[in-house]
Amino acid sequence: MTENPGSVSDHQDKDRKTVLDIDHLQVTFATDGGDVRAVKDVSLDVKTGEVLAIVGESGSGKTVTAKTILGLLPETATSSGAVLINGANVISLNPGQLRQIRGRDVAMVFQEPSTALNPVFTVGWQIAEGIRAHAGANGRGRVTAKEAKARAIEALGKVGIPDPEHRVNYYPHQFSGGQKQRVVIAAALALNPGLIVADEPTTALDVTVQAEILELLRDLRDKYGTSIVLITHNMGVVADLADRVVVMYQGDIVEEAPAKTLFAEPRQDYTRNLLAAVPHLGRNSASAGLTERRHQDEEVLVAANNLEIEYPGRLGTPAFKAVDGVSFTLSRGEVFGLVGESGSGKTTIGRAIAGLNRTTGGSLKVLGYEMLNLRERSFKPLRKDIGFVFQDPAASFNPQLTIGECIAEPMLIHTRPSDAQARKRVGELLESVQLPASYAGRYPHELSGGQRQRASLARALSLNPRLLIADEPTSALDVSVQAKVLELFRDIQEEFGFGCLFISHDLAVVDILSSWVGVLYKGKLVEQGIGSQVMGNPQHDYTRRLIASLPVPDPAEQAKRREEHRALLGI
Amino acid sequence: MTAETTLEPVTNPRASFVRRLPVVSHFNKSVGLQRFMLVVGLVLTGIFLLTALAAPLLAPYGFAQLSDADGSFPTQQAPGGKHLLGTTVGGYDVLSRVIWGTQTALMVIIVAVVLSIFAGVILGLVSGYIGGWLDRVLVVVADAIYAFPSLLLAIVIAIVISGGQSSLLGGILAAAASITVVFIPQYFRVIRAETIRLKAEPFVESAKVVGASNVRIMSRHIFRNATRTLPLIFTLNASEAILTLAGLGFLGFGIEPSSAAEWGFDLNKALADVTSGIWWTGLFPGLAIVWTVLGLTLVGESINDLNDPRLRGRRRTSRKAVPAGPAATEPAADGPGTETELSNP
Numbered sequence: 001m002t003e004n005p006g007s008v009s010d011h012q013d014k015d016r017k018t019v020l021d022i023d024h025l026q027v028t029f030a031t032d033g034g035d036v037r038a039v040k041d042v043s044l045d046v047k048t049g050e051v052l053a054i055v056g057e058s059g060s061g062k063t064v065t066a067k068t069i070l071g072l073l074p075e076t077a078t079s080s081g082a083v084l085i086n087g088a089n090v091i092s093l094n095p096g097q098l099r100q101i102r103g104r105d106v107a108m109v110f111q112e113p114s115t116a117l118n119p120v121f122t123v124g125w126q127i128a129e130g131i132r133a134h135a136g137a138n139g140r141g142r143v144t145a146k147e148a149k150a151r152a153i154e155a156l157g158k159v160g161i162p163d164p165e166h167r168v169n170y171y172p173h174q175f176s177g178g179q180k181q182r183v184v185i186a187a188a189l190a191l192n193p194g195l196i197v198a199d200e201p202t203t204a205l206d207v208t209v210q211a212e213i214l215e216l217l218r219d220l221r222d223k224y225g226t227s228i229v230l231i232t233h234n235m236g237v238v239a240d241l242a243d244r245v246v247v248m249y250q251g252d253i254v255e256e257a258p259a260k261t262l263f264a265e266p267r268q269d270y271t272r273n274l275l276a277a278v279p280h281l282g283r284n285s286a287s288a289g290l291t292e293r294r295h296q297d298e299e300v301l302v303a304a305n306n307l308e309i310e311y312p313g314r315l316g317t318p319a320f321k322a323v324d325g326v327s328f329t330l331s332r333g334e335v336f337g338l339v340g341e342s343g344s345g346k347t348t349i350g351r352a353i354a355g356l357n358r359t360t361g362g363s364l365k366v367l368g369y370e371m372l373n374l375r376e377r378s379f380k381p382l383r384k385d386i387g388f389v390f391q392d393p394a395a396s397f398n399p400q401l402t403i404g405e406c407i408a409e410p411m412l413i414h415t416r417p418s419d420a421q422a423r424k425r426v427g428e429l430l431e432s433v434q435l436p437a438s439y440a441g442r443y444p445h446e447l448s449g450g451q452r453q454r455a456s457l458a459r460a461l462s463l464n465p466r467l468l469i470a471d472e473p474t475s476a477l478d479v480s481v482q483a484k485v486l487e488l489f490r491d492i493q494e495e496f497g498f499g500c501l502f503i504s505h506d507l508a509v510v511d512i513l514s515s516w517v518g519v520l521y522k523g524k525l526v527e528q529g530i531g532s533q534v535m536g537n538p539q540h541d542y543t544r545r546l547i548a549s550l551p552v553p554d555p556a557e558q559a560k561r562r563e564e565h566r567a568l569l570g571i
Numbered sequence: 572m573t574a575e576t577t578l579e580p581v582t583n584p585r586a587s588f589v590r591r592l593p594v595v596s597h598f599n600k601s602v603g604l605q606r607f608m609l610v611v612g613l614v615l616t617g618i619f620l621l622t623a624l625a626a627p628l629l630a631p632y633g634f635a636q637l638s639d640a641d642g643s644f645p646t647q648q649a650p651g652g653k654h655l656l657g658t659t660v661g662g663y664d665v666l667s668r669v670i671w672g673t674q675t676a677l678m679v680i681i682v683a684v685v686l687s688i689f690a691g692v693i694l695g696l697v698s699g700y701i702g703g704w705l706d707r708v709l710v711v712v713a714d715a716i717y718a719f720p721s722l723l724l725a726i727v728i729a730i731v732i733s734g735g736q737s738s739l740l741g742g743i744l745a746a747a748a749s750i751t752v753v754f755i756p757q758y759f760r761v762i763r764a765e766t767i768r769l770k771a772e773p774f775v776e777s778a779k780v781v782g783a784s785n786v787r788i789m790s791r792h793i794f795r796n797a798t799r800t801l802p803l804i805f806t807l808n809a810s811e812a813i814l815t816l817a818g819l820g821f822l823g824f825g826i827e828p829s830s831a832a833e834w835g836f837d838l839n840k841a842l843a844d845v846t847s848g849i850w851w852t853g854l855f856p857g858l859a860i861v862w863t864v865l866g867l868t869l870v871g872e873s874i875n876d877l878n879d880p881r882l883r884g885r886r887r888t889s890r891k892a893v894p895a896g897p898a899a900t901e902p903a904a905d906g907p908g909t910e911t912e913l914s915n916p
Binding site for chain 1: 772773774776777778779780781782783784787791792795796
């Protein structure tokens with residue numbers, strides 16, 4: 001399937017050394033449901049100082065390929081083919097030889113920096129651990145603790161941790177998420193490996209932090225000639241960093257091309273559709289051409305006035321203000337997009353409107369009910385007018401009930417329909433979200449992520465609510481599925497005309513759906529306005545930084561943006 | 572609830588009800604040594620159960636029988652002849668008492684475990700879901716019960732219930748009730764922990780958002796998801812119940828030989844025989860206890876291992892047999908539909 005004629009690749013490639021060469025790799029997993037061929041036939045190579053991105057949706061085999069490079073596959077996996085790192089075939093090495101290679105020739109950067117670091121050791125100790133483990137092998141004898149620490153400090157300095165002499169003694173919890181990822185990268189760099197495998201290195205991070213980490217990775221390549229295998233599903237990240245891209249689908253390589261060529265003229269249908277599905281800031285905006293806020297003459301569903309929500313602190317620490325003086329209104333028929341990074345309070349606001357969190361100050365009126373002194377008994381009748389779509393479609397259904405039972409649940413509680421009525425309504429609802437009515441009898445685990453999120457939408461709509469709260473409804477989905485769900489969402493919103501609070505961290509997604517956008521930062525609503533105006537001409541510093549950090553899925557445009565925003569991002 | 576059960580379509584191929592039962596499903600997904608352990612446990616337990624059910628047919632004499640048509644049984648007779656496993660100092664037939672003993676053991680297990688499951692599960696659900704001061708009080712009480720040596724507690728309860736008397740029912744109830752009290756905290760803790768975990772799950776929150784009442788959330792959404800580990804604790808506790816019963820009997824708080832056969836009691840009476848070289852009165856009741864406990868423990872431990880995907884063994888894939896056909900429909904666990912949505916534009 002590999003389609004990489006020599007002509008497209010850079011002519012310099014021939015002179016450079018090949019760091020990693022994967023040849024006809026196959027990986028099969030033994031599972032309860034029989035054998036699963038996760039990687040069918042993958043051949044690729046990485047040159048010195050090259051960033052190769054492996055992109056694909058969940059289940060495409062990209063992570064399995066990455067793990068094979070380090071020999072990290074679980075016992076149930078069987079692999080064949082060859083993975084050559086500096087001439088050694090990882091697949092046929094024994095555990096001792098494999099340990100020699102790991103860290104020295106190839107290192108890994110994990111997705112979630114907070115779990116990749118051991119919380120009970122200082123970061124310096126963790127970086128030194130790798131250095132000392134390899135000391136004997138290099139023929140230089142043992143490395144003293146002092147020497148190892150000195151090299152850990154050096155590594156921390158390389159990744160831009162300020163004051164490394166001092167912070168080498170810090171514990172992981174004393175660093176922020178982005179800094180933790182820097183520490184993980186420092187640990188990977190400690191032995192100057194020629195190759196770093198980064199498995200979704202920025203997925204767990206906020207956009208503004210992501211921009212910094214991408215910049216750091218680019219620096220490594222430029223300054224030290226480190227090759228990077230970047231595993232990601234985010235086309236923006238690919239456009240920002242990658243030199244060459246391998247697109248995987250169901251265990252096979254669909255297309256391989258230099259990044260610019262791939263984005264400009266994808267050859268395969270699959271790649272073309274994948275790229276078309278990626279939301280692009282400023283394209284397909286819901287508020288394009290609008291000059292004033294719509295739906296202002298209609299009923300106001302949610303009115304927040306100086307809203308405050310505090311979480312009680314631990315003994316001796318003050319309460320944490322998650323939402324601080326937020327005011328906004330949401331009218332019927334309107335989609336209000338709430339954007340913010342993690343910890344900005346956006347989910348807290350959504351949960352407070354649904355009565356899952358208590359408000360502690362100011363005023364929040366939901367369908368005319370003051371939430372400040374919420375009493376479940378008096379609020380319950382209003383609940384049938386509020387729908388809620390959760391972030392994780394896998395967890396928001398009771399695994400013991402069928403999809404039909406789950407969708408009928410709100411009806412059974414509020415309107416008590418007969419069996420036949422309930423069945424009919426469930427069928428209608430499933431059809432309105434473009435699922436076959438026969439899916440009512442399936443269990444949640446038998447549906448794919450996108451199908452489950454449609455069913456979740458059907459459940460939220462089952463009582464024709466006036467207000468719908470969607471908390472990151474598409475962030476757990478693959479881009480292509482996300483595109484379909486967003487389209488469906490838009491159609492249904494237009495058809496039913498409910499007011500919707502759409503919460504997301506992804507500016508591009510919010511822009512597609514909502515005409516009025518609010519930007520939250522540390523509990524404060526720093527800016528709100530018509531979507532296209534907020535995105536196109538941000539007023540607040542933070543909004544500007546947020547938009548500048550967002551990588552767009554187009555290498556040429558992204559390179560230009562990066563230059564333009566360099567000062568703003570402080571990189 | 573009947574509303575949706577009728578929605579169940581036929582189009583949906585899934586394992587039959589029988590194949591989804593706890594032990595059956597575990598058997599189906601086991602391989603190698605784990606399957607061997609499970610099978611041994613099942614066979615031992617099966618023989619125990621069958622013996623208990625067919626005791627009147629299998630036992631040559633009654634459990635309290637001291638004589639037959641030929642006259643009184645001899646005392647302390649070595650195995651052989653009319654008495655396959657010999658007789659005790661009191662003149663009871665050892666084989667018969669071992670066989671009848673299975674009935675007593677089974678009854679105690681059933682009463683004890685059923686009582687403790689009901690109480691433990693309900694308390695655990697309410698305590699975990701409602702929380703607050705009720706939760707704190709119940710946890711303290713459960714911890715306090717843990718602090719008692721279980722046998723001491725059992726003795727106290729045996730005295731309270733039967734007042735030193737020992738009928739069949741009184742004896743069984745005393746033993747069962749004491750075991751119940753000791754086990755309730757275990758079920759309580761497990762269910763409470765699961766409930767607290769499930770309480771934060773989005774599907775419970777989604778039930779809250781649609782306005783479901785607390786009782787409905789507990790019974791419909793949490794209960795069914797919280798009880799997955801019960802078969803495991805059930806088997807492990809059943810074996811512990813037998814040991815407690817035997818311990819009680821050994822200490823003399825069991826059931827008199829005239830009201831039922833009980834292994835622990837027989838062991839106690841066999842103590843004096845050991846020094847005089849009479850081995851059969853002690854050996855066989857002891858073996859019966861080991862047999863039953865071993866069987867139940869093997870089943871329980873196997874279920875424990877099989878429930879955990881990380882501990883469960885799987886057949887290794889053969890390197891050459893990778894057929895091209897079925898591979899197209901592969902990823903099983905997390906739904907392949909996601910990918911196909913894109914592939915046909």
